[in-house]
Amino acid sequence: MKLSKALYFGDFVATPLAILILAAIALAGRDHGTAGVWLLAFLSGLGAWTFIEYAVHRWLYHRVPFFEKFHDAHHADPDGLIGAPSFFAIIVLLTVFFAPLLLLGFVIASGFGSGVLLGYMLYMLVHHASHHVLPKPGGLLYDARMRHMAHHYHAKPGNYGVITAFWDRVFSTSIRARTRVPGR
Ligand SMILES: [Zn+2]
Numbered sequence: 001m002k003l004s005k006a007l008y009f010g011d012f013v014a015t016p017l018a019i020l021i022l023a024a025i026a027l028a029g030r031d032h033g034t035a036g037v038w039l040l041a042f043l044s045g046l047g048a049w050t051f052i053e054y055a056v057h058r059w060l061y062h063r064v065p066f067f068e069k070f071h072d073a074h075h076a077d078p079d080g081l082i083g084a085p086s087f088f089a090i091i092v093l094l095t096v097f098f099a100p101l102l103l104l105g106f107v108i109a110s111g112f113g114s115g116v117l118l119g120y121m122l123y124m125l126v127h128h129a130s131h132h133v134l135p136k137p138g139g140l141l142y143d144a145r146m147r148h149m150a151h152h153y154h155a156k157p158g159n160y161g162v163i164t165a166f167w168d169r170v171f172s173t174s175i176r177a178r179t180r181v182p183g184r
């Protein structure tokens with residue numbers, strides 16, 4: 001979906017805000033033990049995000065016609081400000097990865113939900129940068145850009161992961177980046 005600048009970049013503000021609010025409510029006035037539990041849940045959420053990112057991109061965006069329609073718009077106009085409307089993704093992520101975890105207590109739900117949200121935020125940043133920034137060779141961002149450009153321009157489908165190549169390796173969907181990055 002083509003978005004206005006405010007909606008497209010809104011996530012870059014709304015996501016850290018949501019993480020801060022969740023963390024503050026869970027951790028205000030609590031002891032170190034609680035903070036440790038929160039941190040563990042947070043790291044688990046961040047790790048879980050890398051798989052969510054892979055799974056959603058591979059099995060929803062590139063397979064289910066309803067989602068494909070929206071994602072095709074990004075493939076047709078890779079540099080356009082296209083994505084899920086701001087706040088919508090945050091609400092969906094919290095509904096799926098925060099609300100059910102409340103059964104395990106607010107601290108765990110807050111930590112895990114915040115980790116997932118941070119992963120989402122990193123995905124948004126790395127994906128945006130992959131299309132709009134030309135990093136110097138050798139860095140992580142350069143690798144991410146090369147990987148993602150191969151996803152867009154390689155004849156063979158693959159490289160569904162954006163912030164990490166890990167799940168592409170696990171599921172054998174890694175494709176070699178082109179040696180020359182196409183112009184913006
Ligand atoms: Zn894609």
Ligand SMILES: [Zn+2]
Binds near residue numbers: 074
């Ligand atoms: Zn892209």
